[in-house]
Amino acid sequence: MNESQNISVTNLQQLQVVLERVVGKLGMEKTVLLLESFDNNTSLNMDEVEKVKLLTAFIISQSISIFNLEESEFYTSEIREYREARMACYHILHIYTKCSYAKIGEVFGRKKRNVLYFCQKCRELLSVPQFYRTFVEKHEQLDKYTIEFIGKLN
Structure with missing residues (x-):
């Protein structure tokens, strides 16, 4: 993460609430897979x-x-x-x-x-x-x- 990106307490709290809902629906393992998949697919290479x-x-x-x-x-x-x-x-x-x-x-x-x-x-x-x-x-x-x-x- 860039130093210039500030994360407010409100944003962290919102993230926590959403994560808890997703974990509640999918379970911990699937939530981790989902987040890893998203992390791997947040940009496209010039080759694509x-x-x-x-x-x-x-x-x-x-x-x-x-x-x-x-x-x-x-x-x-x-x-x-x-x-x-x-x-x-x-x-x-x-x-x-x-x-x-x-x-x-x-x-x-x-x-x-x-x-x-x-x-x-x-x-x-x-x-x-x-x-x-x-x-x-x-x-x-x-x-x-x-x-x-x-x-x-x-």
Whole structure:
């Protein structure tokens, strides 16, 4: 775990409650297997080309929906909402696919520098959620859907 990730007492308590429910339903051994399976399948390797393509299409379509955008304008519009949606896509794709910034840029018709800049910008916005509440909420929703989708792919 990163040092920058803070775990609040509330989050730990919530985790404890959920774990106890899962253990109650599945038993300890199956819960451990489930968690190990999830841990092993939280990202895709570049070698899994078809899965990466599928995940990329999923993230883009979900981003368009979550940010309430027009699909035809997604790649080209310079309106803030479109830039933020693309930024969220770059960031989430980089986290879960381990694709290079250049590869992600190819998908969006952008240069490596643009993708790198927006991934850094995204991390900055996420680090102060109280100032960027709307963006953070949309990013978190996209992240949640992405994790659920990856779980179904494996």
